[in-house]
Each structure stands twice: as structure tokens, then as C-alpha cells.
Amino acid sequence: MKPETLAIHSGNLYKSATGDVTPPISLSTTFLRDEQGGYPGGHMYSRVSNPNRTALEKVLSELEHGEDACTFSSGNAAGMSIFQALKPGSHIIAPDDMYWGFKKQLQSIFEYTLEFDFIDLTKTEEIEAFLKPNTVMIWAESPSNPLLKITDIPAIAAITRKHNLIFACDSTFASPCLQNPIQLGADIVMHSSTKYIGGHSDVLGGALITSKRNEYWEKIRNIQQIGGAVPSPFDCYLLLRSIKTLSYRMQGHCHNGMALALFLEKHPKIETVYYPGLNTHPLHKIAAAQMTGFGGMLSILVKGGVTEAKKVVNSVKIFAQATSLGGVESLIEHRASVEGPDTKTPQNLIRISAGLEHIDDLISDLEQALN
Ligand SMILES: *Cc1c(COP(=O)(O)O)cnc(C)c1O
Numbered sequence: 001m002k003p004e005t006l007a008i009h010s011g012n013l014y015k016s017a018t019g020d021v022t023p024p025i026s027l028s029t030t031f032l033r034d035e036q037g038g039y040p041g042g043h044m045y046s047r048v049s050n051p052n053r054t055a056l057e058k059v060l061s062e063l064e065h066g067e068d069a070c071t072f073s074s075g076n077a078a079g080m081s082i083f084q085a086l087k088p089g090s091h092i093i094a095p096d097d098m099y100w101g102f103k104k105q106l107q108s109i110f111e112y113t114l115e116f117d118f119i120d121l122t123k124t125e126e127i128e129a130f131l132k133p134n135t136v137m138i139w140a141e142s143p144s145n146p147l148l149k150i151t152d153i154p155a156i157a158a159i160t161r162k163h164n165l166i167f168a169c170d171s172t173f174a175s176p177c178l179q180n181p182i183q184l185g186a187d188i189v190m191h192s193s194t195k196y197i198g199g200h201s202d203v204l205g206g207a208l209i210t211s212k213r214n215e216y217w218e219k220i221r222n223i224q225q226i227g228g229a230v231p232s233p234f235d236c237y238l239l240l241r242s243i244k245t246l247s248y249r250m251q252g253h254c255h256n257g258m259a260l261a262l263f264l265e266k267h268p269k270i271e272t273v274y275y276p277g278l279n280t281h282p283l284h285k286i287a288a289a290q291m292t293g294f295g296g297m298l299s300i301l302v303k304g305g306v307t308e309a310k311k312v313v314n315s316v317k318i319f320a321q322a323t324s325l326g327g328v329e330s331l332i333e334h335r336a337s338v339e340g341p342d343t344k345t346p347q348n349l350i351r352i353s354a355g356l357e358h359i360d361d362l363i364s365d366l367e368q369a370l371n
Helices: 003-009 051-063 075-084 100-109 124-130 153-162 215-227 233-243 246-266 284-290 305-315 335-339 359-370
Strands: 068-072 091-095 115-119 135-141 166-170 188-192 206-210 270-274 297-302 331-334 349-353
Touching: 003 051, 003 246, 051 068, 051 206, 051 233, 068 075, 068 215, 075 100, 075 188, 075 206, 075 215, 091 100, 115 124, 124 153, 135 153, 153 166, 206 215, 246 270, 246 297, 246 359, 297 305, 305 331, 305 349, 305 359, 331 335, 335 349
Parallel strands: 091 115, 091 135, 135 166, 166 188
Antiparallel strands: 068 206, 188 206, 270 297, 297 349, 331 349
């Protein structure tokens, strides 16, 4: 089945006695045993598994062409279990512009147990020089936050295969509809489902999808079930509901993202536009080869520095000035002030998440704010 069809049908695992077309929210924390002590419904206790979560994991794993998926209570919890499943002393190579929450995890939670180097992963020919005898993983993020850098996923996969490393890829900005890292050679795909997968800025969640159920994956499943950072049945229900429209929402985000990028690129008050769909993006060709659309995320540098940038985010009327991304409503933020004093993000950078409002309204809002 094609993704649009999978998204709608593959999570309908529930056999209803009352003929429900849509699965109910299964709130029970515990499940009945039979006389032999088994679990005829397939579930024992809802931290371990729950019907809504099982359905969500099935859809996500099929959309990403994986063998299995684990969902978590947040994207950060999903990413953290990837690091927790590694042996102490392991060395990880991660991008210099890695999602700041994961960089913080490595530096503050795993500082005594893991080694890591943050490098420019877009320079694929230089990566092998950073490998050490204890390197076990390359972590990529594409497109990246907030500079929309593109990592050549097949090129990284060639390196990880040659050196027998795990290749994990944060594909949050692309969603499972625009990019499938496992098909491009990754071992594990990570999503913050808080973003496009949820799509309505009302549920926090994270997901990992694996290309194969191996020993490393079993460790991650164990961390999910025993660590316990699991999503609630209601969270899973909301995400399943959102996924049904994901393909169509992504088409709208891509359309509006591209139109905003083209408008802003010509605007005299804008210094630079970072959007992988533009021909002027230095890695546009790689993006076009590995993505089916360029998404709704873009960043701009405003002429006049931090004062001008803050003026713009304070002058919009339709865009909400807030962090996060991927919802139906357009968001705008002065990124450096979100990331704090030690950020490398340029002070005149504004990050935009193009929502699903009419593009004419979004353009006129930015036009008035820039003027
Ligand atoms: C938001 C985000 C995360 C973290 O997800 P949470 O759901 O906020 O915990 C990780 N990676 C990227 C690229 C993100 O945008």
C-alpha cells in the first residue's frame, strides 16, 4: 500500500464488538489473563504495551519501511534511549548543529559514560578521519535545525556499513512522508512526533524505527518498557488520528514553505534564506535526491542584526511567536534567544515553521512585519 493508504488503514487493529470504524482509546492499565496464565488480548500491563501504542508503532514502522518501532513520551526520551542502549565508553559522531536538546543530553547526562565529537557532517569526505577504535555510531539530522543543512544519507550509510557502525538519523524536519532514511541506508530513524507527525501542537511524543530487530534494538525496547518513558493511550490515539492526514498536511507545508522562501529571497530586508528547496541552497541537489518534498521549515537572516530580527517577530499578526514546529498554525521565533547564551546560531536568525494557512495571508503578514 502507498503511504496515504497505510496511514489511514494500517493502525486499525481493533476488532470491535459494536462496529466502531475508529479504534477507541484503551485506558485500562492492566489486562485479563486466561486460565493458563496467558494474555489472550496480547497485552499484560500498559507500560509494556497497550492497544493504541501497538497500533501507532505499527503505522510508523510501515511508513518508514522498518521492521519495528518504539514510541516514547517525547522526542527527547526517544533519542535518550538510543544513547542509553550503548555500552559505556562508546564514541559517537554527531553533527555540529545537532538538535540542541540532544547535544545537551550528551554533554550533561552522558558526559561520564559516552565520548562524542560534534563535526560538520555535510563534509562527508572528512568523516572517516574522526573515527576512533571505540566509535560505534554516527548520528545525523537532516534537514538540520536551524540552518536547514542537508546530510547526504546514502554517503553516511556507506561509511557506517564499511566500519560496522550504527547509523541513527533524526528525520523530524522531514516527517515519514518526505524522507525514509532506512531506505537510504540508515539503521534507526528518530522522530519527535510532537512536530509534523502530531501536527496540531497539542501532543508531545517521540518515535524510533529500526531497519531490523537486532540485539541493539532489543536493548532499546527494554529501555522503553523498563525505563517507562512511554506515551499515554490518549497521546497514541491523537498521533494515530494525526497520521491519517500527514501526507496531505505535508503537501501543504511544502507548498507554503517554498512560497515563503521564494518571497523572502527577493525581499530587500532579507540577507539570506535557508530552505533546501531553493536552487541557491548549497545542498539542494542532495535534498532533491533523498527527499520527495522540502518541508515547511525555513530560516532567514534579517538585515540590521538582532534588533531588526526581534522587531520582525514582534510585528507579525498571523504567525504565532513561539518555539516548536510542524503544526497547522505558522510559528516564528528568534532562535538564538531560545537556545541561550552559548548558542552558535546567528543573532539575526529567524526560524519559521510554515503552517497551513492560506499562503497569501502568510505573505502579507510577513510583508507588513518586515516593513
Ligand atoms: C523537537 C525536536 C526534538 C525533540 O523532541 P521533543 O518532542 O521536543 O522532546 C528532536 N529533534 C528535532 C529535530 C526536533 O525538532
